[in-house]
Amino acid sequence: MSTKGYVAASWxxxxxxxxxxxxxLRILExxxxxxxxxxxxxxxxxILLEDPATGQLFAAAPYTIPDVVEQVLDSSRFFAVRVQGEGGRKAVLGIGYEERSEAFDFSVALQEVRKTLGIEDDGKSGGKKPVKQKEPEVKKDFSLxxxxxxxxxLGGKGRRHNPIPQSPNVGGSGFSLPPPPGGSLLPPPPSAQEVKAQKRLSQNIDPPKPVDDFGFDDGEFGEFQ
Incomplete structure (x- = not known):
């Protein structure tokens, strides 16, 4: 071990x-x-180190702080584990995995344990965290x-609006006048020349003659007694 950490090359x-x-190796909660x-x-x-054939315990390491397991400086497959025996005696054992994937799984498992125990990376929490039992969920009845x-x-979504039919006679102004009753059109007003001609014609017409002018006289029967 150096001042910076453990080195697996000597192991x-x-x-x-x-x-x-x-x-x-097993992690037991x-x-x-x-x-x-x-x-x-x-x-x-x-952290338990057991005989793979018989399951007999070889060494154990209570995981109370992150420093119980340290990764070495020169390899990602080796770790230094601080084990504790009967009577409180402590020792550091170097362990190594043949596969990097197995070493990675071990690191992830330790990370999950720290979350469960509430252990911070600096080891300030003391290693134990009371866990409250989950209260049973009450099932709610949402049936009618x-x-x-x-x-x-739906807020008007999905509705189809029929277009308003437009009259074919609608011009650019957008307004149309209904036709007069009966379908007939009013004659256009007379022009100024037509008005003057009508005035001349009315002046040339002779006034009506009196009754005597029609060739009748009373004769002897002209007066009634």
């Missing part, structure tokens, strides 16, 4: 001569009921009661 030197065990409030639980997480109806207002 794999001499054809992995320092390798001591091939283990199965345990929920413990709170002694003061039964509705709350305290969750803890442990007897006599109830649903009104849907």
């Amino acid at each position: 794999t030197a001499d054809n992995n001569k320092r390798q001591i065990f091939t283990a199965r 345990t929920a413990i009921p709170s002694p003061t409030n039964p509705s709350e639980e305290q969750v803890k997480a442990d 009661k007897e006599g109830e109806t649903i009104t849907v207002n």
